Amino acid sequence: MSPDAPSPPASLGAPAARDAWTADDGFLAELEACLRLRNTPGLGPRTWKRIFDRYPSAAEALADVRAFGAQGLCDDAVAGTLARGLSIPAARREMEAAAAKGLLPIPYFHAAYPARLRELPDPPAVLYVVGDARLLGGPSVAMVGARQCSRYGFAAAFDIASGLAASGITVVSGLAFGIDRQAHLGGLTGPGRSVAVCGTGLDLVYPDANMDVWRALAEDGAIVSEFAPGTPPQAQNFPIRNRVIAGLSLGVMVVEAASRSGSLITARLALEQGREVFALPGPVNLPTYAGCHALLSQGARLVQTADDIVAALARELGACVDAPRPAPPVRPAKAVVRAVPVARTGERARPAGPKVRPAAPPAPGRRPAPAPLPDGLSDLEAAIAGLLGDGSKRHIDALATALGAPSGPVSQALVLLEMKGLVRKWPGMYYTRDVEG
Incomplete structure (x- = not known):
């Protein structure tokens, strides 16, 4: 990032961030304890994971720090550093910087931690x-x-991301140029929305030309980082960032990747974490698809559309619908798309424009009563199927309004009902119980 690159204004921080910094002393003590662990030399994520597994909170763990060595949690020298409080000044400086920037902190034991x-x-x-x-x-x-992606990958990334978001699935990516940028923009078109995981502090935007996407995510999605404010975009940060991209997700979709790329690192991390890996097949003459073809030969799931991913994750999505997350009303994504150079051709890829909802299709004629609903549906699935039981054709927004439910969980439930053969999806996001057409 250039030295004079614009920083994101603190006013874009969520109101919850302001509330967090005025929270009770217990929250701030827990945050400080987590930051003390992270700022202690010789103590890394695997070590503090062992500590977290042993205690109910980071603050209680540090109160018992002199027992760490005897329990085999870390060596005596590191435990002594913690006991003497040598990392307290660094932890408090980081807290002050994050508060000044309006960032929302989520320590490991907090209920909002994923x-x-x-x-x-x-x-x-x-x-x-x-x-x-x-x-x-x-x-x-x-x-x-890939950052320098083909026109084929550029378009596919947007289409697949928008399809996932329309199904209520959040699209996670890394805020880079090329595929990442298109993934975020596609995700912001639907109720699933999008999350960026950064390899810098959140007071920096990297690359700075993605400020428009950063602002759109701050407004309609989310941006997350484990790095302290002021952390620059150093090369070693991005593999660390990639494990969080994979860790937040039910699966990783590789849209376009060469034989040696950071995307393949993310795919490997996903496999190690027990996540699904998906890949898009591409033109055999493009070296930027060699990595995708290698993944497919090793057993990754071949994907052509978002529906392929939704079908593969049906069981995991079903669990999410059974316990839907709260979500605020979805606002239309801002028009922030900007063309980027396409590799090797010198051309510029033209991003897809905003989708326009078509006029409502004609109401269906008289139909027989639908078959009784099977057992095993979630409450939300049963409620949607019940609303559609009168033979009407309803838009997803009308269903969400009638149920008083967020669009994301309603969209997920509709996808599962469609896969079970209980509803039919029509153009324009309309649905009926008439699956025969």
Whole structure:
């Protein structure tokens, strides 16, 4: 990032960030304890994971720090550093900087910390968030790929991301140029929205030309980092960042990747974490697809559309619908798309324009009563099927309004009902119980 690059204004921080910094002393003590662990030399994520597994909170762990050595949690020298409080000044400086920038802190034991990240052997001790932190706990799919991408990959990334978001799935990516940028823009078109995971402090935007996407994510999605404010975009940060991209997600979609790329690192991390890996097949003469073809030959799931991913994750998505996350009303994504250079051709790829909802299709004629609903549906699925039981054709927004439910969980439930053969999807996001057409 250039030295004079614009910093994101602190006013874009979520109101929850302001509330966090005026929270009770217990929250701030817990945050400080997590930051003390992270700022202690010789103590890394795998070590503090062992500590977190042993204690109910970071603050209680540090109160018992002199027992760490005897329990085999860390060596005596590191425990002594913690006991003497040598990392307290660094932890407090970081807290002051984050508060001044309006960042929302989420320490490891907080209820808002994403449960999937706690499954990692090396989880972040603290996350900082700008935007809607609730997106971190919902159903997500990561999309990664080349910065210098082809026109084919450029268009596919947007289409697949927008399809996932329309199904209520959050698109996670890394805020880079090329595939990442298109993934975020596609995600912001639907109720699933998008989350960016950064390899810098959240007071920096890297690359700075993605400021428009950063602002759109701050407004309608979320941006997250485990790095302290002021952390520059150093090369070693991005593999660390990639494990969080994979960890937040139910699966990782590689849209376009050469045989040696950071996207393949993310795919490997996803496999190690027990996540699904998906890949888009591309032209055999493009070297930027060699990595995708290698993944497919090793057993990755071939993807052509978002529906392929939704079908593969049906069981995981079903669990998310059974316990839908709260979400604020969805606002239309801002028109922030900007063309970027396309590799090797010198041309510029033209991003897809905003989608226009078509006029309502004609109401269906008289139809027989639908078959009784099977057992095993979630409450939300049963409620949607009940609304459609009168033979009407309804838009997803009308269903969400009638149920008083957020669009994301309603969209997920509709996808599952469609896969079970209980509803039919029509153009323009309309649905009926008439599956025969």
